[in-house]
Amino acid sequence: MTDTHTDSAGPPASPRALARRRRRESAARFWAQYRRQRAGVTGLILLSAIVLLALCAPLLADGSALSVTQATGGRMDPPSAGYPLGTDETGRSVLALTIWGSRLSLVIGLTATVMAVLIGTVLGLTSGHFGGWYAWIALRLSDWFMVLPGLVVAIALLAVLGRSVATTITVIALVSWAGTTRLVRAQTLSVQARPYLERARALGAGHWHQMTRHILPNVMPLVLASATLLVPTAILTESALAWLGLGDPNVVSWGSILNRAWSSGAVSARAWWYLLPPGLAILLVVSAFMMVGRALEAVLNPRLRGGGR
Template sequence: MSTTGAPDTAGLASGRAVAWERRKAALTRFWRDYRRQRVGVAGLTGMVLIVVLALAAPLLTDESGLDVTQVTGERLEAPSARFLLGTDESGRSVLLLILWGARISLLVGVTATLLAMGIGTLVGIAAGHFGGWFAGLLMRITDWFIVLPRLVLAIALAAVLGPSLTTIIVAIGVTSWAGTARLIRAQTLAVEARPYLERARALGAGHWHQMTRHVLPNVMPLVLASTTLEVASAVLAEATLAFLGLGDPSRISWGGMLSRANSSGAITYGAWWYLLTPGLAILVVVLCFTLCGRALEAVFNPRLRGR
């Protein structure tokens, strides 16, 4: 405070500058440690490439090629110079379907994961911070979701709500948060035992201030690593639900491609390219996110850095 009672703007500016420098130093250390994880760098490179191709699909291809009334290829045509990955049962380019399908598969995977991480983080922090009967109630609900098979519950929700993109996102997100809640609760309990939380309580900090200013920043590394790993599971879950016919039939996704390939008799016709290509796309995406998640775990957990 200045002598006139007004806030000391110079002090505030210097405090913000110090905080910004600390954040820059933390990011620099994080990137330095992450670069040492070679598999993590490989996964990040592949993930960025896939995301760029998915976002650039409208620039690289013509969306009209998805319309079955405007196709120029033959049914289940083998790969050639004209169609590098062959065609589907309607004569559409499989390469075109792969590029546009990546947008839906990644959108569902990321959105459903964010929903699951949001629920899991909220439940975990609340259970670890408040404790008592409230934490017991939250953990019993969490245990119920852990015991139930996620895929079966997601199939039931998707079947009840009807096939749509929103249904898939909600079904995956609502059934995938329990494991994260357990992890975040354990980390919250560890953070709550640290001295600076006791000082914050002694100075009169409320529950919201403690959870958002002290607990949440300390559990965010664990949330980030869990999010990266959960995206891979969400992409697989979306592919499974779409393969079972519970996805949006009006949108192209990799799981939907596998479902149509199976129902159109691609195996009988020997159209391996129609089955193999979306399967490999799912495999590559899951592998990239898994490698990034494992690398983040190694960076944030000092006991794993040497592995």
């Protein structure tokens, strides 16, 4: 009787090789299912282009173009050969500002999402696994944060803590973790009811082993899909805070560009080239993340699988 994991012309594969092969097969199945989601593929291409643009910002636009003292254009000049997207109120290139603003907007959105997902995953996993008074406190805390208007809380916290990139990231994470906690806790309770968890407990598996080796791997796919949908919310929140004048005044983001355009009278001056590029950039990146997130959710959630739209 031959071993199913042996090659016809070689020794039996090692457990590590088998694990790598299973991961490759799983990744191939995932990509085959994801490619059927046409909107998801479109969003992935668009998102890749935006990330590439942000990474190549130093190559596409000199950092000196952000300096007010080195600006060479006129005040709110319309698009021209030298300035394809016109200039701002100080004569800086709107194209350079938009390209460099993509870096901060993406960094804040991604970092705040990672922090929020980390907090929500830890609280949801532990509260679902241990239960009792700890779960009651975690649920009441998440309920409180879900009921509170996130933007209002973020404005209040920034007014107290001060304006900086680190503060903005922390504040956005604090108002965004509650939904992940609810999702992870519900999935944890579902996984814990499965037979293999009962066998693991019967064999003497401790809490750490159960959570990290059995529960977390089953929870992570939904967490990933949820995180992808949380990034555009974080970017919109950062843009709204910056537009309200609560962003770091020493850095450039899409929201801060809109804030300066509004305060400098771009609307009354009909300087559409100052308002449209950062607004469209926010719309594109949010749409790309939403399309990718919905596609991931459809692939990872069997109940939503099937449509390629």
